[in-house]
Amino acid sequence: MQRLAFVEPLAIERLAACVPEAHPRILDMRPDADLEGALREARPRVVGIACPFTTQVPEVIRLAERVRAAAREAVVLVGGHHPTLMPQDFAKPSVDAIVVGEGEKTFADVVARALDGSPLDDVPGLILNSPDGQRRTAPRTPIQDLDSLPLPARHLTADWRRRYFWMNQIPHALVETARGCPYRCTFCSVWRFYGTAVRYQSPERIVEEVAAVREPYVFFTDDNFLLSVSRAREAAELLARRGIRKQYTFQARTDTIAKHPELIKQWRDIGLVCVFLGLEKVSGEGLEDLDKRNTVENNEAAIALLKQLGVGFTGNFIADPQWDHAAFAELREYVSERQLFNSSFSVLTPLPGTVLYEEVREQITTDDYERFDLWHTVLPTRLPLNEFYREFAGLWQASAASTPQANRRRRLLKGLWQVLTGRVNLAHAKALGEALKQLRDPEVYLRGHG
Numbered sequence: 111m112q113r114l115a116f117v118e119p120l121a122i123e124r125l126a127a128c129v130p131e132a133h134p135r136i137l138d139m140r141p142d143a144d145l146e147g148a149l150r151e152a153r154p155r156v157v158g159i160a161c162p163f164t165t166q167v168p169e170v171i172r173l174a175e176r177v178r179a180a181a182r183e184a185v186v187l188v189g190g191h192h193p194t195l196m197p198q199d200f201a202k203p204s205v206d207a208i209v210v211g212e213g214e215k216t217f218a219d220v221v222a223r224a225l226d227g228s229p230l231d232d233v234p235g236l237i238l239n240s241p242d243g244q245r246r247t248a249p250r251t252p253i254q255d256l257d258s259l260p261l262p263a264r265h266l267t268a269d270w271r272r273r274y275f276w277m278n279q280i281p282h283a284l285v286e287t288a289r290g291c292p293y294r295c296t297f298c299s300v301w302r303f304y305g306t307a308v309r310y311q312s313p314e315r316i317v318e319e320v321a322a323v324r325e326p327y328v329f330f331t332d333d334n335f336l337l338s339v340s341r342a343r344e345a346a347e348l349l350a351r352r353g354i355r356k357q358y359t360f361q362a363r364t365d366t367i368a369k370h371p372e373l374i375k376q377w378r379d380i381g382l383v384c385v386f387l388g389l390e391k392v393s394g395e396g397l398e399d400l401d402k403r404n405t406v407e408n409n410e411a412a413i414a415l416l417k418q419l420g421v422g423f424t425g426n427f428i429a430d431p432q433w434d435h436a437a438f439a440e441l442r443e444y445v446s447e448r449q450l451f452n453s454s455f456s457v458l459t460p461l462p463g464t465v466l467y468e469e470v471r472e473q474i475t476t477d478d479y480e481r482f483d484l485w486h487t488v489l490p491t492r493l494p495l496n497e498f499y500r501e502f503a504g505l506w507q508a509s510a511a512s513t514p515q516a517n518r519r520r521r522l523l524k525g526l527w528q529v530l531t532g533r534v535n536l537a538h539a540k541a542l543g544e545a546l547k548q549l550r551d552p553e554v555y556l557r558g559h560g
Contacts, residue, residue, distance in 0.1 A: 111483070112140065113545035118274045120284040120331065121190070121213070122160050123262035128218045132156075132225065136266040139173065141273060149180040155224040157181060158209075158217060161190040164461055164482040167199055178204040185224045189213045191303050195463025197237045199479075201244050206230075208237040208244075211303060212289065214259055216250055252305060256289065257315045261322055271325070277542060279327035279357070285319050287311040287345075288332045295388075296401050296465040297428070297458065300333050308337060313344040321354055328356045335360035339370055346376045359384040364412035365404050371415050384422040387412060391428065392444045400428070401465075413448060424452045429502055431458060431489040438501035442508040451513035455505045456484035486558045499555040506549040 119138060126134040132155075137148045149157075157177050161170040170188055177186050188200050189209035197208045207230060209216050216235035223230055230236060235250025253259065264271070264283075272281045290308040291301040311319075320328060336342050358381050367374055367385070374382070389409050391397050397404055409425075416423045427441060445453050459482055460467035460474060476488050491498040548554045 111485075113541050115276045116140065116274055117276060117282060117329070118264070118267055118271065118284055119160060120262060120286060121162065122158070123264055123267060124259065124286075125158060125213055125217045126263040126266050127260040128214045129221045130260075130263075132221050134263070134266065136263070138267060138270050141270055145173065145176055146180045149177065149184075154181060154184050156185045156187065156221050158187045158189060158213075161188050161192050163190075164192045164479050167192055167479040171200070171202060171204070174200075174202060174204040185220060185230070187217070187220060189217075191299050192462060194303055195299060197244060199462075201239055203239075205239055207239065210235050210237060210246075211250060212253060215253065252289075252307075252309065254309055256287075256309055256311045261319060264323075274325075275538070276327065276329055276359070278539070279329075279359070280538065281325045282327040282329065283323045283325040284329050284331050285316070285323065286331045287316050287319075287335070288337065291333050292337075293334075293403055294401055294465070296399075296469070297461070298333075299461050299464050302463055310338055310341055313341055313348055316341075316345045317348045317352060317354065320349065320356060321352065323356070326357055328358050330358065330360040333361055334363050334366070336362040336366045336370070336373065339366065339373060343373055343376065346373075346380055350380050355381055357381050357383045359386070361386040361388070363388065363404060363408075365408040367415060368408045368411035371419075374415060374421060375419055378419050378421050382421055384424065385416060387423055387425045389425040389427055392441055413450070422452065424454050425450050426454045426456065427505070428456055428458050429505065431487045431491045431498070433498075433501070434492055435497075435501065438504065442505060445505070445508050446512045449512045449514060451509055453505070453509040455502065455509075457487050457502065459484050459488060481558060483558075486555060495559065496552065496556060499552040502555065503550050503552040506546075510546075510550065 119136065122136055126136055135148070135152050135154075137145065139145065159170050159173055159177070161167060174186055174188065177184065186204060186206050187209055188205055193200050193208045194210050197210070200208050207220070209220075213235075216233060219233045220230060220236070222228075223233060230238060231247065234248040236247045238245050238247065267274075271283075274280070274282050276282045288308060288310045290304040290306060291298075292306050292308060294301055294306070358377065360382075362385055364387055367387075374385075387409070388402070390400055390402055392406065394406055397406065413423070413425070427445075429441070430437070444450075458466075460470050461482060470489060473490060474488050475490060481488050487495075487498065493501065
């Protein structure tokens with residue numbers, strides 16, 4: 111996945127912005143692996159390690175052990191979706207505490223205690239590790255006024271910023287403008303992490319943060335950027351009024367898009383280039399099984415509208431391990447008939463902490479967290495494994511084959527222009543091409559099963 115998307119560590123930038131008096135440093139371990147050298151130089155009192163994805167659990171534990179060996183006096187924290195929902199996985203001697211949920215205020219409190227040598231027992235929002243087990247401190251009240259948080263400390267990732275990308279969008283920046291989701295999709299951990307009550311940044315704060323971003327491409331990380339239509343409309347008006355021009359990507363539900371075509375046109379006119387759509391299934395029954403609370407008709411209407419307005423989109427679909435050949439054929443036909451050449455596919459995965467995980471826990475076939483990457487099955491398959499992955503790889507093949515000739519030429523010309531103007535270097539373009547090619551190769555998925 112990191113060959114297709116390598117994005118800035120926004121959560122860590124937000125934490126660092128809350129403790130400027132502690133002279134924080136960010137070490138992005140993906141391009142820069144000199145952890146021990148950085149620890150010797152910084153001599154930190156607190157080291158926080160982000161673990162947003164289940165697949166990263168083994169690596170984060172290894173990092174914590176290296177930190178403990180090199181900085182024995184430092185307070186070692188881990189935080190993110192998986193540690194919040196499955197803290198028992200981090201009941202390790204190398205980890206002092208787990209930050210539960212959003213971390214800005216909790217992290218600031220931990221840093222303050224570490225600097226003056228105070229214990230962490232009275233810091234809300236932690237799970238403390240000890241030889242006697244794990245103990246939760248008082249719960250932390252979610253931050254209601256998101257505008258009160260400082261802008262992310264993007265200057266601390268200056269060494270890597272030109273390398274952050276999403277596909278061919280490079281350099282690329284992330285902007286978060288809301289937290290929480292009122293929906294309860296069974297496969298999703300977001301609403302369990304942030305809660306179902308939605309908290310918003312104001313339109314003015316959105317514009318302030320976008321204006322502070324130097325990169326030409328901006329991805330709004332909200333799970334549903336258009337959840338508040340009035341806020342999205344006002345933010346677009348303010349961006350247009352200030353003459354701020356970026357190329358925007360966001361995620362949105364198809365029911366909102368279908369109901370508010372004027373809002374999509376408004377955002378297109380100020381730079382919207384792509385929308386991520388959680389289409390998930392091609393039947394109403396499939397959507398109901400996921401508790402999606404949406405309809406295939408809304409999906410169809412949103413697709414038609416985005417095509418009409420010339421706004422790019424990626425439709426995301428979920429393949430069920432219990433599918434047979436006919437179910438895969440149905441999705442391939444749907445993608446091909448509607449020319450959904452930007453489709454994305456994942457395997458239904460019971461991420462720890464989700465409703466789905468609780469429902470099928472006894473059926474999970476592996477405890478290898480690195481397999482929980484949404485592209486390998488961790489549940490039994492109806493088809494033999496090699497046939498399942500042949501069908502799954504065929505979905506990517508069908509999507510690529512559905513690209514109209516005119517779009518292929520347009521993509522080729524755009525890619526050549528990006529390379530010739532230096533916006534994308536040839537090595538990056540080749541890496542993207544190789545990664546996309548691997549998605550269509552069933553043998554790649556089978557290798558993940560060892």
